[in-house]
Amino acid sequence: MRSIAVMNQKGGVGKTTSSVNLAAALAREGRRVCLMDLDPQGHASFHVGVEAGPDMPTVYDVFTQQTTLDHARQLVGENLSLIPANIDLAATEVELAGTQGREFFLRNAMQHWKEQNRFDYVVMDCPPSLGILTINALTAVNEVFIPLQPHFFALQGLSKLFETTALVTRRLNRDLRVTGIMMCLYESGTRLAADVTEDLKQFLHASDGDTPWASAKIFKSKVRRNIKLAEAPSFGQSIMDYAPTSSGAVDYLALAAEVLDMEAAMGVHHPATAMARAA
Ligand code: ADP
Ligand code: MG
Numbered sequence: 001m002r003s004i005a006v007m008n009q010k011g012g013v014g015k016t017t018s019s020v021n022l023a024a025a026l027a028r029e030g031r032r033v034c035l036m037d038l039d040p041q042g043h044a045s046f047h048v049g050v051e052a053g054p055d056m057p058t059v060y061d062v063f064t065q066q067t068t069l070d071h072a073r074q075l076v077g078e079n080l081s082l083i084p085a086n087i088d089l090a091a092t093e094v095e096l097a098g099t100q101g102r103e104f105f106l107r108n109a110m111q112h113w114k115e116q117n118r119f120d121y122v123v124m125d126c127p128p129s130l131g132i133l134t135i136n137a138l139t140a141v142n143e144v145f146i147p148l149q150p151h152f153f154a155l156q157g158l159s160k161l162f163e164t165t166a167l168v169t170r171r172l173n174r175d176l177r178v179t180g181i182m183m184c185l186y187e188s189g190t191r192l193a194a195d196v197t198e199d200l201k202q203f204l205h206a207s208d209g210d211t212p213w214a215s216a217k218i219f220k221s222k223v224r225r226n227i228k229l230a231e232a233p234s235f236g237q238s239i240m241d242y243a244p245t246s247s248g249a250v251d252y253l254a255l256a257a258e259v260l261d262m263e264a265a266m267g268v269h270h271p272a273t274a275m276a277r278a279a
């Protein structure tokens with residue numbers, strides 16, 4: 001089971017759009033996917049057509065141990081499950097403050113999924129902060145994907161983000177690696193976009209070999225700016241369902257293909273890949 005936290009403490013860089021559309025694209029490729037909404041804004045839930053009312057079990061109830069992930073899980077498409085969130089989750093930060101082992105709630109809740117290989121992918125949409133929800137995500141997963149919007153300040157804050165992953169790797173989760181960097185809201189042809197990518201490459205290249213981001217891959221597929229991506233959430237649909245021929249759909253499918261390509265190197269074996277190879 002691959003588990004991926006989509007994380008960046010900046011807002012509006014494409015975390016939710018990428019979590020949802022990547023999860024949906026992977027599900028289309030036959031992978032069993034669970035999308036986990038960890039943002040109290042509930043945008044990822046909304047994007048797949050779920051508005052969690054007061055009676056619906058959410059990830060908040062998992063944090064407060066009133067329910068299990070299996071109980072909160074809903075099927076939202078073929079091969080695609082959702083653990084929803086709503087504004088209740090905003091209280092977690094305060095409610096868990098001072099609780100022993102508060103960084104491990106999600107990891108513990110997910111342990112049986114790992115043991116049973118319950119999904120091929122768990123994709124977590126993190127909130128725009130480095131608080132307890134994000135720390136729980138980083139403690140529970142093996143991989144971090146960082147969406148970046150390539151503008152002048154894109155790399156600012158990145159060192160803080162990297163430091164956080166290093167801290168988590170040292171103290172809480174030795175298996176954590178930053179494996180992917182996704183360029184979102186990409187304006188192809190602009191000098192700036194190319195510069196940011198180049199700066200980032202150099203930064204990664206110059207990094208010490210034992211940092212958790214040393215082997216991070218900057219995905220070749222960039223997600224171009226596409227209005228359809230901004231429209232899809234209000235229809236509760238992934239971009240592949242809402243506008244299958246849009247550049248947004250093309251870009252996220254290409255990104256998903258690169259994510260699938262990493263499987264072999266990670267020693268993940270999936271029947272669908274083996275079948276495609278044999279054909
Ligand atoms: P985050 O979760 O990091 O805050 P979002 O994924 O919600 O970021 O994206 C911020 C806004 O930009 C949203 O309104 C979203 O619909 C829009 N958006 C994201 N990616 C694209 C894109 N490639 N082209 C156009 N709009 C986008
Ligand atoms: Mg978001």
